[in-house]
Structures are given as C-alpha cells and as structure tokens.
Amino acid sequence: MTPAARLSAAIELIETIDSNRVPxxxxxxxxxxxxxxxxxxxxAAIAGLVWDVLRRRASSAWIMGEDSARARLLGMLKLERGLNADAIAALCDGSRFAPSPLSAAERNALSSNTLDGAPAHIAGDYPEWLDPHLAQVFGENRVLExxxxxxxxxxxxxxNTLKAKREKVQASTAHLGTTPTKWSPNGLRIDISADARNPGIQAEEAFIKGQIEVQDEGSQLAALLSAAKPGEQVIDLCAGAGGKTLALAAMMQGKGRLIATDSDKRQLAPIHERLSRAGVHNCDVRTPKGEGEILSDIKASADLVMIDAPCSGTGTWRRNPDAKWRIRPGALEVRLKTQAEVLDRAxxxxxxxxRIVYVTCSVLDAENGEQIRxxxxxxxxxxxxxxxxxxAALWDKADDFAAATLRSAEGLLMTPRRTGTDGFYVSVLRKG
Known part of the structure; x- marks a missing residue:
C-alpha cells in the first residue's frame, strides 16, 4: 500500500470506531x-496512524475547526508527525486510493492555525471532565504533563536477574536496538518509530529462556520501591498476569515465601507459564474459588503486601490512548471503592x-493520595x-530519581514528562 492509501484506510477505521463505538x-x-x-x-503503519489520531484527537480537531475522522487525521499529521501543509497535500492528491485533495479551508487551517488559546483539555488532549482532577495534581503544568x-x-x-545480567542480555538483543533504561538497574528500552512494528519479543531466545519480560520501567521501579528481600513472606494481592510478581520473585532471589492472587481469576491465567519460564520456584499462586477467603491462613504474618490496585489507567495513556476517551466518571467511582476495599483487606x-506498598498506574489524586489519607x-x-x-539507598540513581518524581506527604508519582516512564504512583505504609 502507498502512504496515501494508508491514510485512506486510517480515515475509514476512525469512522468505524466513531460510528460503532468500538475499541x-x-x-x-x-x-x-x-x-x-x-x-x-x-x-502496523495504519495502526500507528489510528493510535496517533487518538492521542491527538482533541487538539487535531481544534486546529482544523472540525471534528471529523478526516479532520482529526490531517491535524494529527501536523501536530504529531510534524508535516507541513504542502507535505500533507502531496499525500492527499485524490489519486487512486488516496484521500481527496485538501480544500482551501483545510490548507488554511494546516498553514495558520495553532493551539494558542485552546482550553487546557484541548491542548492536553484529555476529556474535559478530568480537567479539575489533573489541575489538582499538576496545576498550570497539566497541559505539559x-x-x-x-x-x-x-x-x-x-x-530477570534469576537467570541473567543486564549486560549479557543487552548484548544478545542488540539487534533490537536495546539501551539501558535511565532509572531501573534491570531495564532495557527499545524506542519505536511511528510506522514501525513492535519487535517480536516472544520469539527472542532471551525471552524463551526466561531472561526478559516486557514491563514498563515505571512498573519495574514500583516493584523495586517495595524493597522486597530474600527470606520475607510477600503477598502480591492484585497479581493479575504476574508482571510485578516476577519482579518481586527476582528481588527475593528464590528465598522466602511469595504468594500471588487476584480477585479476578481470569487475570491470573498467564501467570503459571510465566513463573515457570522465569525459573521461579517459591511462588504459591492462589486462584479464588467461590466466596471463601483464600488467604485465611495468613493472620497478620506478611512482611510485605503489594497492592497493584485496579485503577483508571490514566498513567498508561501513552500505550492505550483509546482508553482516555472511553473512561467515564462512574467507572472512576467504582475503582475508588475497589481500591479502598483492597487496602482494608491488606x-x-x-x-x-x-509494610503495605500501594501502587496505581494513575495520576489522579483521588486514586492516590486521597486513598492513602x-x-x-x-x-x-x-x-x-x-x-x-x-x-534512599535502593540503587545508585535513587536520589536523582526521587528528585525527578512529584512527591507528596503520602507518596511519589512518576510521569512520562518527569521520569520518562508511564504514570505510576507508589506509597509505602508501615504497620505500627
């Protein structure tokens, strides 16, 4: 397909998403x-176009003065891809499979319009009802964040430090363009261009051997901040597919007792195979059955309870831009109730x-500091x-990392702008 044909396909897809209200x-x-x-x-290229339109949905419509699939795609090409009006016009020439030529109004909008004077939720590309929540956390910096x-x-x-060292894995994955992460001592990063496909990590020898797992650096750091130690009794109360469970297991070096569970047994389905591949032998996965308490034998005896709480996911908008336009106030209220319940259980x-380590992938104070208070x-x-x-003293970059985060009395917040990670909140509580 030509680049112009890809644009037409992306417009068609955006129209389908809008009209059918489908993910x-x-x-x-x-x-x-x-x-x-x-x-x-x-x-991959068409998917990249669609995701980028969703990332810049509000701002693209603003500069074009029209909220249609075509207008949002054209605006995105200017805002996200950095194309000028002439470059966009060359793609939209009306030839076979290409979008129709630019109108005079479209060319003028692409040449002249900017986001100057746009409301915060337009310039920042998020739902208007979330503006007070983001203003509470970031103030005047909410658009930048x-x-x-x-x-x-x-x-x-x-x-996975149970099986390999970072230097060795970086050498074996050099063909993927891996570089060490800025903060995590166990992380590697692959930067991906707009039209590129995600590399097939699961086909890599390092993955097959259990030496690596896909995990955002912020999630890695949240696990690191738990300070899980060999020999401790650790409970991952909202384990899901096991990302943080695996990180905790590596920190424990196979020593001690690790229990992983989740209220939704469907979320636990992948964890068994992942634990096996990673070489974790001290983890007890407990799948809920009926209404009984599956942790009834744990009577105030855990050294650490990790809560990777169900949340709005506002911190993961980079990876799932569709989610920010689908979230509703009612869904947030449900999450707040669940978070309070799981904290009380812990x-x-x-x-x-x-200690209890409370983690969300949200930037909203209602799910973070307010929950802790x-x-x-x-x-x-x-x-x-x-x-x-x-x-303090968790790793050699701890001081610089702490300075980069947004800290409050209750915990610390990572954001893409501050730490280059997804948005993660971490609060650590100690039982007296």
Whole structure:
C-alpha cells in the first residue's frame, strides 16, 4: 500500500470506531482480517496512524475547526508527525486510493492555525471532565504533563536477574536496538518509530529462556520501591498476569515465601507459564474459588503486601490512548471503592512492623493520595514511610530519581514528562 492509501484506510477505521463505538484494538483486528492483501508493514503503519489520531484527537480537531475522522487525521499529521501543509497535500492528491485533495479551508487551517488559546483539555488532549482532577495534581503544568502522556511510548524490558545480567542480555538483543533504561538497574528500552512494528519479543531466545519480560520501567521501579528481600513472606494481592510478581520473585532471589492472587481469576491465567519460564520456584499462586477467603491462613504474618490496585489507567495513556476517551466518571467511582476495599483487606494480612506498598498506574489524586489519607483515617495503626526514605539507598540513581518524581506527604508519582516512564504512583505504609 502507498502512504496515501494508508491514510485512506486510517480515515475509514476512525469512522468505524466513531460510528460503532468500538475499541480501537478490536476495529484494527477486524480490518486486518477483512483486508488480507495488506502486509504486516501496512497494518502496523495504519495502526500507528489510528493510535496517533487518538492521542491527538482533541487538539487535531481544534486546529482544523472540525471534528471529523478526516479532520482529526490531517491535524494529527501536523501536530504529531510534524508535516507541513504542502507535505500533507502531496499525500492527499485524490489519486487512486488516496484521500481527496485538501480544500482551501483545510490548507488554511494546516498553514495558520495553532493551539494558542485552546482550553487546557484541548491542548492536553484529555476529556474535559478530568480537567479539575489533573489541575489538582499538576496545576498550570497539566497541559505539559498531559501532552507527554499523549506521546508514543517505548517498549521496555525487565531483565530477570534469576537467570541473567543486564549486560549479557543487552548484548544478545542488540539487534533490537536495546539501551539501558535511565532509572531501573534491570531495564532495557527499545524506542519505536511511528510506522514501525513492535519487535517480536516472544520469539527472542532471551525471552524463551526466561531472561526478559516486557514491563514498563515505571512498573519495574514500583516493584523495586517495595524493597522486597530474600527470606520475607510477600503477598502480591492484585497479581493479575504476574508482571510485578516476577519482579518481586527476582528481588527475593528464590528465598522466602511469595504468594500471588487476584480477585479476578481470569487475570491470573498467564501467570503459571510465566513463573515457570522465569525459573521461579517459591511462588504459591492462589486462584479464588467461590466466596471463601483464600488467604485465611495468613493472620497478620506478611512482611510485605503489594497492592497493584485496579485503577483508571490514566498513567498508561501513552500505550492505550483509546482508553482516555472511553473512561467515564462512574467507572472512576467504582475503582475508588475497589481500591479502598483492597487496602482494608491488606491491613489484616501484614504483621506489626511489616509494610503495605500501594501502587496505581494513575495520576489522579483521588486514586492516590486521597486513598492513602482515607486508609490512615480508618487504620490509625499504620503510618507512611516518607518517600525520601523509600528511595534512599535502593540503587545508585535513587536520589536523582526521587528528585525527578512529584512527591507528596503520602507518596511519589512518576510521569512520562518527569521520569520518562508511564504514570505510576507508589506509597509505602508501615504497620505500627
């Protein structure tokens, strides 16, 4: 397919997503199935266009003065891809499979219009109802923070230290363009261009041997900040597919007791194979059955309870830009209730002197600091370990990392703009 034909396909897909109100990932998959002639490179390029339009949905419509699929794609080409009006016009020449030529109004908008004077939620590309929430956290910097959350995310890998060292894995994956992550001592990063396909990590020898896992650097750091130690009893209370479980297991060096569970047993399905590949032998996976408490034998005896809490996912907008336009206030209220419940559950599992590590991939204070303040009001026997103490001496870049984060009395927040990671919040609590 020609570059112009890819633009036409992207416009068609965006119209389908708008009219049918379907998730972008599903629409892209159906389109690929129905258009077998499109090669993998074409499908990747078209997907990149669609995701970039979703990243810049509001701002692209603003500069074009029109909220249509075509207008948003044209605006995105200017804002995200950096093309000028002449370059865009060359792609939209009306030839076979190409978009129709630019109108005078479109060319004028591409040549003259800017985001000067645009409201914060337009310039930052997020739903208007979230503006008070982002203003509460970032103030006047919310547009800059949100714009960074609308950027394209790299692909991060975590080296499994149970099986390999980072230097060795970087050498064996050099053909993928891996470089050491800025903060995580166990991370590797692959920067991906707009039209490129994600590399087939699962086909790599290092992956097959259990030496690497795909995990955002921020998620790696959240696990690192738990300070899990060999010999401890550690519970991953919202383990899901096991990303942080695997990181905790590596920190424990195969010594101690690690328990992984999740209220949604479907989320746990991949964890068994991942643990086996990673060479983890001290993890007990507990799948919920019926209404019984599957941790009834844990009576205030855990050294560490990790809560990777279900949340709005606002910190992961770089990877899932579709999600920010689909989130609704009612869904946030449901998440807040679940977070409070899981925090209360963890309070009964941790022993005196033990700690709870509360993590979200959200940047909203309602899910972060407010949850911690509410928990402390309900459980005065707990106290906050200051963020400076949490990061101190964990690794050689801890001080610089702490300075890069947005810190509060309750915890610290990573963001794409500040730390180059997804948005992650971490608070560590100690039981008195």
């Amino acid at each position: 972008a990932a599903g629409a892209l998959k159906e389109w690929g199935t129905a258009h077998r002639f499109a090669g993998s490179g074409d499908r 949100a714009a960074a959350m609308a950027s394209r995310a790299p692909l991060d890998l975590r080296v 309070s009964h599992l941790v022993k005196p002197g033990g 509410g928990f402390l009001a309900r459980h005065p026997g707990f106290s906050i370990i200051p963020p400076a103490e949490v990061t």
